[in-house]
Amino acid sequence: MSGQVSIGRALGSTTRAGIYDHLRQVDDALTVRDVAATFDLHPNVARTHLGLLADAGLLSVGQRKHPGGGRPARIYRARADVDNNQVAIDSAVQPAGGAAAALMVRLLVDLLDSPGGAPLVARAHQAAREEGRQLITSSAGRTPHRRLTEASDRTVTALRAYAPEIRVSGSGVDWIEVDGLSDAVTLVERKDPVLAESIERGLLAGAFEAAGVPIELSATVGARQGRSWRLRASGARGPRSTVVAAASLDARGQSRDAGVVEAMRTITDLEPGDVLEVLAEGPGSPAVFARWADRAGHALIAVERAQDPGGRPAIRLLIEKARA
Structure with a gap:
């Protein structure tokens, strides 16, 4: 097994090691979205992790057709021919960092x-x-x-x-x-x-x-x-001065799923290209809203720490509605 990336580097990340272990346990092929949902990651981050594992020779990559047609989804499966005892040795003697x-x-x-x-x-x-x-x-x-x-x-x-x-x-x-x-x-x-x-x-x-x-x-x-x-x-203006939100939603105090539902309803009334401001809380919130935006074709253009006018802390997300 000869990959473009060393096994030590591939498994040097706790998240990546967890993804590889998960794929070995499920013994099935998963898509980027499957992995992103399981590990609460943005799809682009999950895709990077899976690509490095594949480059190290730990995963095989294939395609799965969508029932409704369209571009096939890329799927990843733990390779059956990998000697996992050797993997453990290689990752121990070739530590990243x-x-x-x-x-x-x-x-x-x-x-x-x-x-x-x-x-x-x-x-x-x-x-x-x-x-x-x-x-x-x-x-x-x-x-x-x-x-x-x-x-x-x-x-x-x-x-x-x-x-x-x-x-x-x-x-x-x-x-x-x-x-x-x-x-x-x-x-x-x-x-x-x-x-x-x-x-x-x-x-x-x-x-x-x-x-x-x-x-x-x-x-x-x-x-x-x-x-x-x-x-x-230095001297550049921040997003508060360069982006004007067409609507604002305070999703704090709600579950993440309820916040996404409210965001879906609010953005429906906006014009393509308009920006929705969402105030959220909790470290997993950006990933949840990013997954929804990605699936709906919207763009998450900013994530930052903020405070409302009353001084209450929030995570401020700016979501641009998909253009027609």
């Missing part, structure tokens, strides 16, 4: 050498920021970029040295969203989540500065495990 562990050691050395007057979180942020700068400046012959989207290709590619699954998971007129960097700080996250978040923030800030685009950062709630980051070029 060796570069991330080395990064943590370097940052620890920097923290020990740095003055002790500033709080640890601030010093960790600064050390990670310098690491991000060095990561970009070490790639010789590359000129600074002027636009956030242009800089993102370079920085995300460079940061994959520490977090192989980092990716741009969404974008808008003046923003991008980045998932997967949390894999670089797993060792710290278990002990001190605040410190881990500070390191992630520093890595992104330093990398984009070196690429020529200083950024503003905010941690957002995403479908994927770990933090998602909303990035904007």
Whole structure:
């Protein structure tokens, strides 16, 4: 069995290992939507996980025709010819995240050498920021970029040295969203989540500065495990000033399914291309609304932490109605 991705990397993610184990247990072929629903993931995230498992040679990929016609759905099945004892050995001796562990050691050395007057979180942020700068400046012959989207290709590619699954998971007129960097700080996250978040923030800030685009950062709630980051070029306006919602729905206090039903009713009265604002709560809410929007042909264009006029916290989702 020779895959394009090592088994260690494929099973280095807890979510991916769970998906593989689930496929082995059900002994059946599942679609992206099946897996997304079972693990509460956005379909695009589930598709990425399944693709890596297939590239490692752990899954076979086929097609299933729809009863009503249309494009066949891609299906995934655990390969029967895989020696799962060998899989366990390979995943143990080829652990993902060796570069991330080395990064943590370097940052620890920097923290020990740095003055002790500033709080640890601030010093960790600064050390990670310098690491991000060095990561970009070490790639010789590359000129600074002027636009956030242009800089993102370079920085995300460079940061994959520490977090192989980092990716741009969404974008808008003046923003991008980045998932997967949390894999670089797993060792710290278990002990001190605040410190881990500070390191992630520093890595992104330093990398984009070196690429020529200083950024503003905010941690957002995403479908994927770990933090998602909303990035904007410094001085760019946020979605509240660039997107005007045609209607608003407060789904807090309702079950997720009831909230989706209300959103379906509300968006029916809107014109194609209009934006519905939904205020939700709970870490799984974005994934639930994203699944509904994807199936209905609508577009989830923003997810962010917010507060209503009364100061009550919420997850703010902007959903653009499908265009005719």
